[in-house]
Amino acid sequence: MRTHELVGRDRVLADLFEAVSAAGERGDAILLVGEAGIGKTACLTAVAALAQDAGYPLLRTVGSEAERQLPFAGLHRLLRPILASTATLPDVQRRALLDAFGMHDGAAGDRFVVSIATVNLLSQMSARHPLVIIADDVQWLDEQTRHVLAFVARRLGTRVVFVAAATSLPQLRELGDGFRELRLNRLDVAEAHRLLTRLAPGLDPGQRQAVADLARGNPLALIELAAAPPTLTTKDCPIPARISLSPQLERAFAGRHHELPQSGRDVLLVAAVASDASLPEILAATARMSGGRVGPEVLEPAQQLGLLSFDENQVIFSHPLVKAAVVQKESISRRQSAHRALGAVITVSSLRRAWHRAFGTSSYDDVIAAELEATTAASIKSGRAGAAILALERAAQLSVSPAERGRRLLLAARQAARLGRPDEVDRLLQGVVNSELSEFDRVRAELLHENVGGVVITDSLRVTHLCALARRATAEGERSLAVELADAAVRRRCAAPVEAPALADMISLAQGLWRGSSEARCVAVLALADPVAHGREVISALEAVDERGITDGEELSAYAVAARAVGDYTAAVRFLDRAEVLLRERGLLGPLARALCVVADLQLEVGDWDRAAAALAEFARLSVASMSVSHRAAAMATTAKIAALRGETAAALELVSDTEHSPAARSGSRYLARAQIVRGIVGISADKHGETYAALRRVFDPMDPSHHFREQFDAVSYLAEAAAHTGQQAQARKMLDDLQLVADRSGSPLLQMHLAYGRAVLASDDTAEKLFLACLASEAASLPWQRARVQLAYGRWLRRQQRVSQSREPLRSALTTLQRLGAVKWAAEALDELEASGAADEPGSNTGSPHSLLSVQESKVARLASQGMSNREIGQQLYISPRTVSSHLYRIFPKLGISTRGQIAARLDELYLHSDSR
Ligand SMILES: Nc1ncnc2c1ncn2[C@@H]1O[C@H](COP(=O)(O)OP(=O)(O)OP(=O)(O)O)[C@@H](O)[C@H]1O
Ligand SMILES: [Mg+2]
Structure with missing residues (x-):
């Protein structure tokens, strides 16, 4: 490895290089100390390369475990290249050296004389050129060599640089004080x-x-570990994870395990599998395992090998991988007996006891399985779903009855889905398939399968069947399953139209569940089942929800879904912002991916397209192959829509085609509807309003395969624009009137807004202004993208009415927002209008928004920092290091013209205010 490839070693390498560079004038003896794998050999290699580049002679030795008992073996390795020069040594010294190496028939060399001889040899060698000596793995050098090297280091004169490396072990004291120590610490x-x-x-x-x-x-x-990353399931488990280590890692972290006496191995194993570092507990379990009294002294050999340290209270491993390496070295039966011993002595925690008991046996045992399963509720509640998965899987393995085994595996698979781990879900479901399942569990397994990549059957018969099952589940007290089934039914209704009787059945089921409980999932089910008749009811239920008091991200996501369904986007954003944070914190990547899909949809309408795009990119990263086909299709359609709105026509059309050919589109008109909307937007961007109108009309036509009840809401405003351009006002107005009945009934703020906009755009000159102003005053006009479009249309109308100076203000304001969003076509239009109004865009007027100042990532960092998060917290949210966060902040401050973190929030507010009100 080249030196520039060594991360975080600049200081140590500079020190070493300085020593070598100055070797002409002064000698140095340096001992590099650090744990196995920390980079000692890598640093020595760098020193050797430097010496060779400088043309300095180099001598090297390295300790080896096999030769540790051979006197002077290490010294022999060091001096072998220059043994010919021994001829110049005084006879006694030469003989002593050759004796030491067994090259002469005298007795073993006298250590003192050998040391003197070595010093003389090295001095001779360094007479003409500075000499560099390297000794690696000093802890494994034979004792005699270590003494000679210590002696040499104390007497080295100028022109010799001696660099040795060792793990920190007690034997190193023998090297004495001839060396100065350089410590290699772990990377930050x-x-x-x-x-x-x-x-x-x-x-x-x-x-x-x-x-x-x-x-x-x-x-x-x-x-x-990067080459073979461990599975994550075992994170957060009470007992240490079983990680499979490469032979190199096993050697590095427990290489000398075999040197321990039996009692030392026993206690080390118990400590390695223990769920707690408590010394009394570890000793009690070791005593139980080995059947005798055990005191703290049994830990001393392991301490001497540098594997751990301990005091009266606890045992601390020198590195967590030592535990894994020790466990790997031991047999299954010994590991189990260590767990059993711990299970028997632990009295303070039923959770830890259950885990040890469960991993201490390999026979079926329903009692232990039930004990272990009982721990999962607490694990899930405390956000440790990984622990719950492992517990459930183990409980399944221990279950006597096949049905119980299946049930537990299914529960484990459901947790794995929450954590967004499709491979694990598949693996666990595979086990489920081979088990006997109750009827309800079989349904649960089917739903799970659909959620992680399976195809969803959307026909009305299936909807009716799901509703019937939900009713039965309710009757049998399986309420949670009932809500889940109802949810599965209503999602089908979202994807494709269902026949009237099935729809009525579903709505009555949703009403029943909602009357039984106002929990978030029931609100979402009702909102999705019937956003029109129950819209107002849902909106007012959501108004009563205080999201700050909710700590369950899935619950908040359900509220957000409900809010979006009834067109209350402001509430939906509020719920989702918090849901996203909570889901990330808990690592619930499954629900997070689904939430990101909704975030993208919402932000697209609201007007933070960077955020929408970032959410989609993260969705794609999180859910490669792990999402239901419908989520994937929805994300694809949203990506296409952003591309279309930003004028990236080719990309948009390609994605549209992918969406239309996706498996979800085969059974879901929703995706076809979305595809038509994108085609419509592409048409607007290309000034082909006729095409736009034709594409969008299909979404409103119940006889067309692209018709979709809910998606037409999002198409209204574009349809109206296209109609106004193509003289189809009357027909479009009629379509709007039909929808107005729906809007009035449902109370959907966004639909109201779209309709108000549509009516204003289609209105005759004498009624338009009133409509525009009403539109601007509506609640949904606080959403930047919506407002900008109204402002643009209003400004254009004003200008056409020759009210040129009045037109400038809305046009300017629209332009700023549209430029910030990257709504190319609309921004260009706003600019044209402004120019036509005689007020060319003032220089710099579009540079005042945070988005035009900051990059996407910087905006995110600034937003999180303005919420009072620390660099570490921001780093965790965005999966970057705290140091990267701080370098972003370093760039953000001057861009925002501020100098402290505390000023970010106020400055962002100021900028948003200006950019939106200009
Ligand atoms: N700072 C670093 N940056 C990048 N790679 C490193 C760094 N330090 C070490 N490595 C790499 O890590 C591996 C282990 O390093 P090395 O063999 O030098 O450790 P060591 O301290 O000599 O360990 P041991 O005590 O087991 O001999 C090597 O592949 C090395 O190239
Ligand atoms: Mg090494």
Whole structure:
């Protein structure tokens, strides 16, 4: 490895290089100390390369475990290249040296004379050129060599640089004070992530974090774990995760395990599998396992090998991977007996006891299985779904009855889906398929399968069947399953139209569930089932929800879905903002991916397209192959829509075609409707209003396969624009009138807004202004994208009425927002209008918004920092290191013209206010 490839070692390397460079004038003896895998050999290699580049002679030795008992073996390795020069030594010294190496028939060499002889040899060698000596793995050098090297280091004169390296072990004291010590510490978090990015750029953020957590800044561990990242399930488990280590890692972290006496191995194993570092507990369990009295002294050999340290209270491993390496070295039966012993002595925690008991047996045991399953509720509640999965899977393995086994595996698979781990869901479901299941569990398994990539059957018969099952589940007290089934039914209604009887059945089911409970999922089910008749009811129920008191991200997502369904986008954004934070915190990547889909949809309408695009990009990252086909199709359609709105026509059309050919589109008119809307927007951008009108009309036509009840709401405003351009006002007005009845009934703020906009755009000159003003005053006009379009249309209308100076203000305001969004076509129109009004855009008028000042990532960092988050918290949210966060802030401050973090919030407010009100 070249030196510039060593991360975080600049200071140490500079020190070493300085020593070598100055070798002409003065000698130096340096001892590099650090744990296994920390980079000692890598640093020595760098020193050797430098010496060779400088043309200095170089001598090297390295300790080896096999030769540790052979006197002077290490010294022999060092001096072998220059043994011919021994001829110049005084006879006694020469003989002593050759004796030491067994090259002479005398007795073993006298250590003192051998040392003198070595010093003389090295001095001779350095007479003409500075000499560099390197000794690696000093802890494994034979005792005699260590003494000679200590002696040499104390007497080295000028012109010799001696660099030795060792893990920190007690034997090193024998080297004495001839060396100055340079410590190689673990890499810090940012350095570790830098190395990981280089080693494995494709690692997903979760895996990268898991590797970094495990490696704790040890480069060897980072390299090896990055090559074979551990599965994440075992994170957060009460008992240490079983991680499979490469032979290199096993050797590095427990290489000398075999040197321990039996009692030392026992206690080390117990400590390695223990769920707590408590010394009394570990000793009690070791005593139980080995059947005798055990005191703290049994830990001393392991301490001497540098594997751990301990005091009266606790045992601390020198690195977490030591535990994994120790466990890997032991047999299954010994690991189980250590767990059993711990299970027997733990009295303080039923959770830990259950885990140890469960991993201490390999026979079926319903009692232990039930105990373990009982711990999962607490694990899930405290956000440790990974622990719950492992517990449930283990409980399944221990279950006597096949039905119980299936039930537990299914529960585990459901948790895995929440964590967004499709491979694990598949694996667990595979086990479920081979088990006997109750009827309800079979339904649960089917729903789960649909959610992680399966095709969803959307026909009315299936809807009716799901509703019937939901009713039965309610009758049998399985309320949660009933809500889940109702949810599955209404989602089908969202994807494609269902026949009237099935729809009526579903709505009555949703009403029944809602009357039974106002929990978030029931609100969402009702809102999706019947956003019109129950719209107002849902909106007022949502008004009563205080999201700040809710800590369950899935609950908030359900509220957001409900709010979006009834057109209350302001509430939906509020719920989702918080849901996103909570889901991330808990690592619930499954629900997070679904929430991101909704975020993208919402932000598209609201007017933060960067955020919408970022949400979609993250969705794609999180859900490769793990999402239901409908979510994937929805995300594709939204991506197409952003592209179309931003004028990226080719990309938009390609995505539209993908959407139309996706499996979801085969059974869901929703995706066809969305595709038509994108085609409509593309038409507007190309001034082909006739095409736009034709494409969008299909969404409103119940006989057309692209018709979709809910999607037509989002098409209204574009339809009206196209109609106004093509003289189809009367026909369009009629379509709007029909929808007005729906809007009035449902109370949907967004639909009201779209209709108001549509009517204003289609109105005759004598009524238009009133309509525009009413539109601007409406609640949904606080959403930037919506407002900008009204402002643009109003400004254009004013200008056409020759009220040129009045037109400028709305046009300017629209232009700023539209430029910020990147709504190319609309911004160009606003600019044209402004120019036509004689007020060419003032210089710099579009540079005042945060979005035009900051990059996407900087905007995100600024937004989170303005909410009072620390760099670490921001880093966790965005999966970047705290150091990167601070470098973003470093760039953000001057851009925003501020100098402290505390000023960000006020400055952002100021900028948004200006950019939106101008
Ligand atoms: N700072 C670093 N940046 C990048 N790679 C590193 C760094 N330090 C070490 N490595 C790599 O990590 C691996 C382990 O390093 P190295 O063998 O030098 O460790 P060591 O301290 O000598 O360990 P041991 O005590 O087991 O001999 C090597 O592949 C090395 O190239
Ligand atoms: Mg080494």
